[in-house]
Amino acid sequence: MTKNNKYIKKYTKALAISALSTVLLIGFQAQAAQQGHLRVSSNAEKMIIVNQGGKKAYKFIPAKKVLPGEIVQYKTYFENISNKPAENINIVNPIPKHTVYLPNSATGQNTFTVFSVDGGKHYGRAGTLKVRGRDGKFHPAKPSDYTHIRWQYKGRLAPKTKQAVSFRVRLR
Amino acid sequence: MTQTSLPTCVISQGYYRYFKKPRFLLACFFVLFSLLLASLAHAQGTHAGVDISNVVTVNYQVNGTQQAPVQSSTNFTVDRKIDLVVTGVNNANVIPGDTQAEVTFKLLNEGNDIQIFELTPNPVINSDDFDTSACNTVVTSVTGTPLPGVSLPTSADIKLSPDQQALISVKCNIPLNNGSVPLSSGDTSLLSLKAVAKRNDNETPVVESLATDTELQIDTVFADAAGSDDIARDASHSARRTYTASTSTIPPTLTIDKSILEVKDSSGGNSAVSGSEVTYKIKITTAGMGTINNAVISDQTPTGMTYKAGTIILDNNLLTDSSDGDQGDFGVTAPNTATINLGNITAGNQYDIQLTYKIN
Numbered sequence: 001m002t003k004n005n006k007y008i009k010k011y012t013k014a015l016a017i018s019a020l021s022t023v024l025l026i027g028f029q030a031q032a033a034q035q036g037h038l039r040v041s042s043n044a045e046k047m048i049i050v051n052q053g054g055k056k057a058y059k060f061i062p063a064k065k066v067l068p069g070e071i072v073q074y075k076t077y078f079e080n081i082s083n084k085p086a087e088n089i090n091i092v093n094p095i096p097k098h099t100v101y102l103p104n105s106a107t108g109q110n111t112f113t114v115f116s117v118d119g120g121k122h123y124g125r126a127g128t129l130k131v132r133g134r135d136g137k138f139h140p141a142k143p144s145d146y147t148h149i150r151w152q153y154k155g156r157l158a159p160k161t162k163q164a165v166s167f168r169v170r171l172r
Numbered sequence: 173m174t175q176t177s178l179p180t181c182v183i184s185q186g187y188y189r190y191f192k193k194p195r196f197l198l199a200c201f202f203v204l205f206s207l208l209l210a211s212l213a214h215a216q217g218t219h220a221g222v223d224i225s226n227v228v229t230v231n232y233q234v235n236g237t238q239q240a241p242v243q244s245s246t247n248f249t250v251d252r253k254i255d256l257v258v259t260g261v262n263n264a265n266v267i268p269g270d271t272q273a274e275v276t277f278k279l280l281n282e283g284n285d286i287q288i289f290e291l292t293p294n295p296v297i298n299s300d301d302f303d304t305s306a307c308n309t310v311v312t313s314v315t316g317t318p319l320p321g322v323s324l325p326t327s328a329d330i331k332l333s334p335d336q337q338a339l340i341s342v343k344c345n346i347p348l349n350n351g352s353v354p355l356s357s358g359d360t361s362l363l364s365l366k367a368v369a370k371r372n373d374n375e376t377p378v379v380e381s382l383a384t385d386t387e388l389q390i391d392t393v394f395a396d397a398a399g400s401d402d403i404a405r406d407a408s409h410s411a412r413r414t415y416t417a418s419t420s421t422i423p424p425t426l427t428i429d430k431s432i433l434e435v436k437d438s439s440g441g442n443s444a445v446s447g448s449e450v451t452y453k454i455k456i457t458t459a460g461m462g463t464i465n466n467a468v469i470s471d472q473t474p475t476g477m478t479y480k481a482g483t484i485i486l487d488n489n490l491l492t493d494s495s496d497g498d499q500g501d502f503g504v505t506a507p508n509t510a511t512i513n514l515g516n517i518t519a520g521n522q523y524d525i526q527l528t529y530k531i532n
Contacts, residue, residue, distance in 0.1 A: 036234075039242075041244050042226065044226060044246040063246075064248060064391070065381070065393060066250060067217075067251055067284070068218050068250070068253065069217055072248075074228075074246065076228045076230075076244065078230055087233050088231075088232060088233040089231070089232040090230070090231045091228060091229070091230050092230075093226070093228040093229075094227065096225060096226045097224070098218045098224055098250070099224065157232075171217065171224065172217055172218050
């Protein structure tokens with residue numbers, strides 16, 4: 001077992017309490033949050049089709065006017081604002097309520113992306129997940145079954161560097 | 173911004189090998205079919221005003237020490253889509269001098285919010301032979317349960333929830349002459365019915381949001397198509413029906429034709445065995461001239477069968493079994509009988525009724 005994993009176990013309880021208090025403190029109001037070594041910010045953009053020299057092109061505009069059926073892209077930036085490298089970075093994003101994850105839309109440089117279909121209890125690669133159907137048997141999960149996405153950043157994020165992950169949903 | 177791969181369906185680079193496998197294709201089909209079903213269940217989508225919140229949490233370590241998680245969130249409010257479709261249903265064959273001859277329309281709320289619609293008939297259309305007058309517009313029934321405050325039939329503005337459809341009757345007087353010339357057989361008069369999304373559920377007027385968009389407010393977007401007598405994206409839609417005059421005096425006739433539309437057994441086949449569901453189609457056709465008054469269609473449950481609740485369909489509109497805003501009931505007007513009240517029918521109209529019984 002690595003040193004890091006030992007720490008994870010040791011601090012799980014403290015982490016849970018701290019996570020809960022963070023949720024309570026931040027609530028739903030924060031646009032961007034800054035704490036400790038990482039600065040995290042996120043945005044939502046709507047995908048629209050525009051005519052670019054007679055050809056269809058996709059453009060992203062701030063998600064302000066959004067109607068059912070439209071596609072929204074969420075992007076999360078994480079920047080190391082300290083002078084020490086950050087490691088074991090995990091980005092967890094529940095799929096927003098009333099939206100459906102768009103297949104193959106999760107991106108992130110130097111990341112390993114996994115999904116959950118059980119509210120974030122277990123994660124697996126896209127295509128490996130199964131859900132229990134009404135017939136009691138397990139079926140391959142559909143993108144609409146996804147409840148969470150997790151990006152595991154490979155390696156360390158050097159000081160003063162910024163990375164981003166993104167995914168897209170369709171508003172039901 | 174980093175441009176990422178566009179959402180292609182289920183298959184991405186590196187997964188093409190699966191595409192050759194029938195099982196994968198079947199899974200893909202199943203996914204698409206389920207999405208289709210899901211979209212049908214909530215055709216008009218998330219209701220206006222619903223808050224869509226996204227919260228992302230980042231956990232990390234520095235020098236092997238777990239740091240406090242960092243969160244960031246974004247919010248936006250689902251906006252109001254104004255969309256409606258008026259469709260012409262029945263035309264009418266009339267005799268010069270007929271009073272209150274009926275044509276019918278349907279209005280579907282295709283938006284994602286409750287709207288109050290104003291209905292305006294226009295009998296003065298340039299491209300026809302004569303104009304009707306004294307037109308009265310009445311909403312005779314709606315699909316599903318009428319919203320609170322809606323009592324049917326009504327000549328007032330009609331309030332509809334998303335996906336709800338209203339059946340509308342427009343009755344007009346037919347002139348004897350066009351100017352000083354008597355109407356002749358084959359002369360036509362067009363009637364246009366326009367519906368306008370006038371007010372929101374809280375009685376505020378429907379106004380398109382043209383100012384700067386806001387995340388946390390309900391903006392209003394017009395998404396309707398152009399109708400026969402209106403333009404696209406104007407919160408209104410229209411359709412036309414035709415009155416055709418005849419000077420002949422053939423009295424109106426009504427024909428009923430009942431046939432079996434479908435037999436479904438419990439194992440997915442078409443055998444008429446115990447437990448099978450039999451769907452009947454009753455087609456009502458009218459011909460001749462004038463009006464047929466108080467037409468009521470009764471279908472008594474056949475011997476050895478039981479009515480399957482909630483299966484009365486009139487012109488593709490599902491009616492309820494209770495005696496309420498719509499034109500049908502089961503077992504209320506007469507025991508063990510489906511009753512569909514068509515009221516006064518102007519000759520030339522036709523109706524399709526479907527109902528399902530189970531074999532005992």
